[in-house]
Amino acid sequence: MNNNKSAKYIIALFIAAFFWGTTFVAQSIGAKDVSAFTFLACRSYIGTLFLLPFIIFRDKKAMKKKPEAYNPEKTKEVSRLHLKAGAICGALLFLASFCQQYGIEYTTTAKASFITTLYVVIVPIFSIFIGKKPAAKIWIAVIFSVAGLYLLSISGSLKISLGDSFVMLCSVIFALQIMSVNHYSPKTDSLKLSCCMFMTVAVLATASMYIFEHPTFSAIYKALPAILYAGILSNGVAYTCQVIGQKGVNPTVASLIMCLESVFGALSGWVVLHEGLSARELIGCVLMFTAILIAELKLPTKNKSEKA
Numbered sequence: 129m130n131n132n133k134s135a136k137y138i139i140a141l142f143i144a145a146f147f148w149g150t151t152f153v154a155q156s157i158g159a160k161d162v163s164a165f166t167f168l169a170c171r172s173y174i175g176t177l178f179l180l181p182f183i184i185f186r187d188k189k190a191m192k193k194k195p196e197a198y199n200p201e202k203t204k205e206v207s208r209l210h211l212k213a214g215a216i217c218g219a220l221l222f223l224a225s226f227c228q229q230y231g232i233e234y235t236t237t238a239k240a241s242f243i244t245t246l247y248v249v250i251v252p253i254f255s256i257f258i259g260k261k262p263a264a265k266i267w268i269a270v271i272f273s274v275a276g277l278y279l280l281s282i283s284g285s286l287k288i289s290l291g292d293s294f295v296m297l298c299s300v301i302f303a304l305q306i307m308s309v310n311h312y313s314p315k316t317d318s319l320k321l322s323c324c325m326f327m328t329v330a331v332l333a334t335a336s337m338y339i340f341e342h343p344t345f346s347a348i349y350k351a352l353p354a355i356l357y358a359g360i361l362s363n364g365v366a367y368t369c370q371v372i373g374q375k376g377v378n379p380t381v382a383s384l385i386m387c388l389e390s391v392f393g394a395l396s397g398w399v400v401l402h403e404g405l406s407a408r409e410l411i412g413c414v415l416m417f418t419a420i421l422i423a424e425l426k427l428p429t430k431n432k433s434e435k436a
Contacts, residue, residue: 137376140369141385147366149392151358152241153400158354161347164229165337167355168222170348172330174359179323179368186319206316213312214324220305221325221367222332227298234291242282243295245387248273250303252380258307262380269384269422276415279408280390303383310379313371322368384419391416 158167232240249270252262312321337343348355374382391413 134376137373138385139373141373141377141382142388144366144369144373145386145388146392147361147369148386148389149394150396151362151366152389152393153396154354154357154362156397156401158351158358161351162343162355163337163341164226165333165341166343166348167351167358168225168229169330169333169337170351170355171359171363172326172333174356175326175363175367176323176330178360178364179319179326183319183323209312210316210320210324213308213316213321215328217305217308217312217321218325218328219332220301220308222329224298224301224305225329226336227294227301231291231294231298235289235295239282239292240295241390241393242277242280243292244299244302245277245390246274246296246299247303247306248277248383248387250300251306251383254303254307255380260379265422266380266384269419270380272415272422273384273387273419276412276419277387277390278412279415280394280412306374306383306386307379309371310374310382313374316371318368318371318375321371322364325367326363388416 155167162170228240228244231243252266252270255262309321370382370386373385377385394409394413
C-alpha cells in the first residue's frame with residue numbers, strides 16, 4: 129500500500145478522534161436537558177438519517193453508470209452482510225455507551241475519560257489471542273499513550289469504585305467494537321456499515337429510553353443543538369471515518385490514534401467551557417502525540433516475492 133493511501137486512512141482516524149473529543153462538550157451541554165438513553169437514541173437517528181441520502185445518491189449514480197453490473201442475488205447477500213455487521217458493531221457500541229454513561233454517574237469525568245481510553249492497551253492484548261502479535265514499538269507507544277492519558281485525566285489517586293468498574297467494562301467493549309469494525313470494514317461498504325450500526329444503536333437506545341426514562345419533546349428541543357452536533361459530526365462523520373480508516377490501518381495503531389479523543393476533549397473543554405489546562409495536562413497531550421509518532425503511522429509494504 130502506497131504512502132498516499134496510508135495517509136488517507138490515518139487522516140480519517142484523526143478526524144474521528146477530533147469529533148469524538150469535541151463531542152464531550154456537546155454531551156455535557158445536552159445532559160442538562162435530556163437523559164443518557166434519550167440523547168443516545170436521538171443522535172443515532174440523526175446519524176442514520178444524515179448518511180442515508182449519500183448512500184441512496186451514490187447507489188443510484190452507480191446503477192446509471194453500470195446497470196449491467198446489478199445482480200439481485202449478490203445485492204441481497206451483501207445487504208445481509210451489512211445488516212449482520214451493523215448489528216454486531218452497533219450492539220457493542222450501544223453496550224459500551226451504556227456502561228460509560230452509567231459509570232460516569234458514580235465516578236469522576238476525569239477518571240471515566242482515562243479508563244475508557246484504556247482500549248488502547250486492551251486492543252493489542254486481544255490481538256494476541258487472534259494470532260496478531262503487535263510489534264515492540266507498538267508496546268512502547270502504548271506505554272507513552274497510557275502515561276499521557278494518566279497525566280491528562282487523573283489528578284488524584286486511582287481507586288476502583290462501582291463506577292470505575294463499569295467504565296472499565298466500557299473500555300473492554302470498545303476494544304471489541306474496534307476489532308469488530310476492523311474485521312468487517314474490508315468486507316463492507318463504509319457508509320452502509322455505519323448506517324446499519326447507528327440504526328442498531330438507535331433501536332436499542334429507544335427501547336431503553338422508554339423503559340428507564342421519561343423523554344419529552346420540549347427537553348429534546350432544548351438539547352437539539354448538542355444532539356445535532358453529536359448526531360451529524362460524531363456519529364455521521366466520525367464513526368464513518370473510523371470504518372474508512374480501519375480499512376487500511378492496523379487495529380492497534382488505529383486505537384492509538386483514536387484515543388487522542390481525550391486530548392481533543394480536553395482542548396475543546398478549554399476553548400468552549402473555559403476549563404483550564406494545567407502543565408501536567410499539557411505534558412499528557414505531548415506524550416499522547418509522541419505515542420503516535422513512535423507508532424510511525426506506516427503500514428508494512430509487501431515484499432516483491434509476495435507481489436509476484
